Amino acid sequence: MIRKEKLLQWLASHFGQPVTAALICGDASFRRYYRVKCGHLSFIVMDTPVALIATEPFVEVAAAYAMADIPVPEIIAVEPQQGFILLQDLGDISLLSRLDNDTVEPWYHAALALLPQVAKVRATTQGALPQYDAEFVMRELAIFSEWLLQHHLGMRLTEPQQTMLAAAFSVLCDSALAQPQVGMHRDFHSRNLMVHDEKLYVIDFQDAVVGPMTYDAVSLIRDCYIRWPDAVVERLQVAHFDLCRQQGLLADNHDLAEYIQWFDLMGIQRHLKAAGIFARLYHRDQKPGYLKDIPLTLSYIVDVAARYPALQPLAAFVGEIQPLVAAKDGQ
Numbered sequence: 001m002i003r004k005e006k007l008l009q010w011l012a013s014h015f016g017q018p019v020t021a022a023l024i025c026g027d028a029s030f031r032r033y034y035r036v037k038c039g040h041l042s043f044i045v046m047d048t049p050v051a052l053i054a055t056e057p058f059v060e061v062a063a064a065y066a067m068a069d070i071p072v073p074e075i076i077a078v079e080p081q082q083g084f085i086l087l088q089d090l091g092d093i094s095l096l097s098r099l100d101n102d103t104v105e106p107w108y109h110a111a112l113a114l115l116p117q118v119a120k121v122r123a124t125t126q127g128a129l130p131q132y133d134a135e136f137v138m139r140e141l142a143i144f145s146e147w148l149l150q151h152h153l154g155m156r157l158t159e160p161q162q163t164m165l166a167a168a169f170s171v172l173c174d175s176a177l178a179q180p181q182v183g184m185h186r187d188f189h190s191r192n193l194m195v196h197d198e199k200l201y202v203i204d205f206q207d208a209v210v211g212p213m214t215y216d217a218v219s220l221i222r223d224c225y226i227r228w229p230d231a232v233v234e235r236l237q238v239a240h241f242d243l244c245r246q247q248g249l250l251a252d253n254h255d256l257a258e259y260i261q262w263f264d265l266m267g268i269q270r271h272l273k274a275a276g277i278f279a280r281l282y283h284r285d286q287k288p289g290y291l292k293d294i295p296l297t298l299s300y301i302v303d304v305a306a307r308y309p310a311l312q313p314l315a316a317f318v319g320e321i322q323p324l325v326a327a328k329d330g331q
Contacts, residue, residue: 007047010079011036014086021045024092030285035089043076044090048083055080058206060124068117071201090201096190096225104228105235108220110200111193112240115216116247118202119182122210132184132211137173141269143276148294152279153324161317168305168314172272175265179212180249188216189223213249214240214259218267224274224297237263264304268311271297291329298322 004021012018021034024044030052036043048055055078065072074088095107122129130136145165149155157165185192185205192204217240221233241259244250250259275297278290298318305315 003047003049006082007034007045007084010082010084011038011045011086014077036086042089044073044087046085046087048085050081050083053083055083055085056126057208058085060126061121061129061205061208064121064124065118065202065205068121070114070117070121071199072205073201073203090194090196090203093195094191095193095195095200096223098195099190099226104232107200108236109239111188111220112217112236112243114200114202115188115240116243116249118185118188118208118216119213119247119249121183121208128210129183130209132176132181132186132209132215134173134177136209136211137176137269138169140273141169141172143280144272145276147276147280147283148278148325149321151283153321153328155321164313164317168311171308171310172265172269175262176212176215176269179214179262179266180251180254181210182213182249184209184211185216185219186211188219189225190220191225212262212266213244214263214266215270218263219270222267222271222300224271224293227296227300261308264307265311268301268305268314271300275301294325294329295322298325 008019008021011021015038017038019036019038021036024033024035030049032047034045034047036045046058048058059075059078059080062072062075073090075085076088077086078084095111099107145157149157185202186207186209187204188202192202194201194203217237221228221236221240237260238256240263241250241256244259245252275294278294278297281287281290298321301318302315302322305311305318
């Protein structure tokens with residue numbers, strides 16, 4: 001029996017009648033999503049191949065987030081052996097589709113207001129969330145070298161280039177570990193926030209960890225899919241800094257300048273990883289649609305790293321490979 005037939009059979013058993021399930025999308029993982037119609041009601045079902053991705057992290061984090069008053073889709077039913085999860089249908093409006101120069105700040109303030117609750121979720125009923133430690137940070141940074149530089153561009157790094165990258169990665173790792181460690185969504189951006197009845201809902205939270213306090217804020221404010229003027233970014237940085245102070249997530253001995261450096265370096269780490277992941281999605285997973293997002297991630301790295309002397313060699317290196325990426329992706 002093919003997987004879609006198994007899904008329909010499970011849904012028919014749950015609803016007590018046959019239903020329709022129309023594929024609406026996949027994502028950057030191996031999951032697929034269907035919209036299920038039962039009479040006049042609509043639901044979403046997540047199809048997760050359990051041999052590749054377990055359903056338990058999604059279910060456990062969803063419960064922990066709901067307990068913390070973080071708006072998430074309601075889980076209606078779970079079939080863990082098959083990897084099917086029936087969810088509340090939040091519609092098709094992502095935050096990204098609602099953003100423009102006039103709306104970005106009000107919406108982003110609403111999104112940032114969710115982060116103190118996210119920060120407090122450090123465990124589920126199954127135990128503590130994974131720690132975003134030095135090994136984790138360096139493993140993510142290695143994705144840039146392996147998949148963007150080696151697989152996508154076919155580069156063989158010279159010894160000086162390897163030394164430069166190792167030094168830059170060390171700076172980024174040290175900065176991440178120096179920050180207050182909080183509950184972290186790990187993919188908190190405008191495509192993972194849904195607008196339903198004019199309220200934000202959080203999705204794609206199954207990879208939650210405990211890690212640096214700026215990670216989720218920089219994921220949102222320096223989004224991999226859209227860039228905002230520096231003045232907007234600066235106002236939102238201050239807003240998140242003030243919010244962290246108010247919520248007791250940041251001690252008085254940490255000032256705004258230190259926070260901004262943490263934020264900037266965290267963003268560089270995330271964009272290096274994202275550039276590598278977008279290349280991996282193309283080469284390993286046959287998902288070419290993410291290639292168009294690599295130039296924006298590289299432009300962030302060049303512009304922000306140039307502000308910090310220890311990372312200026314990284315900025316220069318990434319600036320040199322930008323034309324190579326543009327030429328490669330233009331083929």
